[in-house]
Amino acid sequence: MSIDTPEIKERAEQPYVAVKRWIAWTEFPVIADRLPEIIGWLAARGIQPAGAPFFRYVTIGGEQDGEVEAGVPVAAPVEGEGDIYAGVLPPGRYASVTHVGHPDQLAGVTTDLLGWAAEQGLTWDMSEDDEGEHWACRLELYHSDPAEQPDMGKWETELAFKLAG
Numbered sequence: 557m558s559i560d561t562p563e564i565k566e567r568a569e570q571p572y573v574a575v576k577r578w579i580a581w582t583e584f585p586v587i588a589d590r591l592p593e594i595i596g597w598l599a600a601r602g603i604q605p606a607g608a609p610f611f612r613y614v615t616i617g618g619e620q621d622g623e624v625e626a627g628v629p630v631a632a633p634v635e636g637e638g639d640i641y642a643g644v645l646p647p648g649r650y651a652s653v654t655h656v657g658h659p660d661q662l663a664g665v666t667t668d669l670l671g672w673a674a675e676q677g678l679t680w681d682m683s684e685d686d687e688g689e690h691w692a693c694r695l696e697l698y699h700s701d702p703a704e705q706p707d708m709g710k711w712e713t714e715l716a717f718k719l720a721g
Contacts, residue, residue, distance in 0.1 A: 559668040562653040567716065570645040573598065573636060574612070574627030580620055587611070590626045597640050598628060606631040608697040608714070612645070617688035646693050651678060652716040654699075658709045662696060669715055681718040693718040 575590045591609050598605060607629040615623040627643075636642045651673050655665045673680070681692035693716075700711040 559653050559655065559665055559672070562651050562669055562672050564719070565650050565652045565716070567645070567647060567650050569647040570607070570629050571631070571633045571642065572610075572627045572629045572645060573634060573640055573642050574625040575639050576614065576623060576625045576641070578615075578617075578621065578623045581622070584624075587624050587626045591628070594626065594628050594640060597637075598630065601634070603630055603634060605629060608699045610698065611696045613691055613694040613696075615688045615690050622688065645695070646681075646718060648681065648692075649719045649721070650693070650716045651719055652714055654712060654714045656710065656712050659696075659711060659713060662713060662715070665715060669717065673717075673719075679720040681720045691718070 573594055575587070575594065577587050579587055588611070595605065595609070605628045609626070609628050612625040612627060613622055614625060617623070625643075629645075633644070634642050651669060653665065653669050653672075655662065680694075682694075683690045695714075695716045697714040697716060698711065699714060702708075702711075705711060
């Protein structure tokens with residue numbers, strides 16, 4: 557897989573609401589299916605999303621599992637409720653690339669982004685221990701609305717990974 561040239565972007569801190577779960581990668585729909593619930597939770601409170609829904613990979617425990625958030629950005633901090641909680645994505649420099657295509661291709665796009673960053677001498681804001689890789693912020697931002705673009709092969713997804721320093 558070949559990606560367009562990634563960009564380095566400055567991102568401001570971003571309040572959001574999300575759910576978090578440790579999942580096997582084969583169980584990804586368990587967390588993905590929560591996004592409409594989060595959007596509905598916001599709508600019931602009269603809160604509009606402030607950007608694209610996302611998945612945030614908090615801990616990657618290996619090839620088989622990890623801790624993932626399904627989230628939606630909001631304009632201002634809010635109080636969570638139940639297992640929907642509020643957080644703030646950290647500000648800083650991010651390596652970012654946009655992919656148009658099926659989400660199943662994102663593993664290859666991620667590999668290419670990681671390779672590009674290594675070639676540039678860039679390092680990630682992450683740490684590693686026996687539990688896995690702990691990322692300060694590793695995002696998949698879904699810019700396509702499935703209601704407006706039902707063809708998943710045409711979805712636009714941005715990967716944005718926080719850089720160290």
